Amino acid sequence: MNSKIVKVLSVLVLVLLSSYILPKDIIQVSAGEKVHVVDGDSLELGEKRIRLLGIDSPEYRQFCYNAKHQKYDCGIEAKRYLEDLIGTQQVRCEEESKDIYERSLSVCFAGDVNLNAEMIRAGWALPYREEGDKYLSLEKQAKVNKKGVWQGRFMRPELYRFLNKRKNS
16 A cells, blocks of 8 residues: 555544543532532533533423322422532533533533433433433333332423423513
8 A cells, every 4th residue: 555545544543543532621620619500410610511411301490290190399309319419529520512502511420420320310310312322221220210200290301491492482
């Protein structure tokens, strides 16, 4: 093979590999800095706005129904669960990309706990299907064990947002 072609191919391979090998942007709370939980899938670390990647939690004002058909504020419950998960632990987020609102799309950890996965395991968030099958087994466990929103009836958060956007338009 021509040595110029080999060099070009080598450079292309290195460029492609570097996108997988280079470290992700890490966002971390400094000592004494407070983590603000916005809702069940959004945080603020200092000035940085973060959306937990791959999950969708009930909206803050959304309600659901429990096993006894009683209405409850599932959006507030999801937020509280995430606050409890974090507690006073240090939070570290690995940014994958940004969304259209310039929020960091990240996988976040409180200590060693993957917050994204734990919110789904506890039933307080659903996986985004377009993100792949990464969290589907955790969702199935939550559903079988009737955890979080799976304890009764609920509206998928994306449908809730869509209907409320139309109502407020």
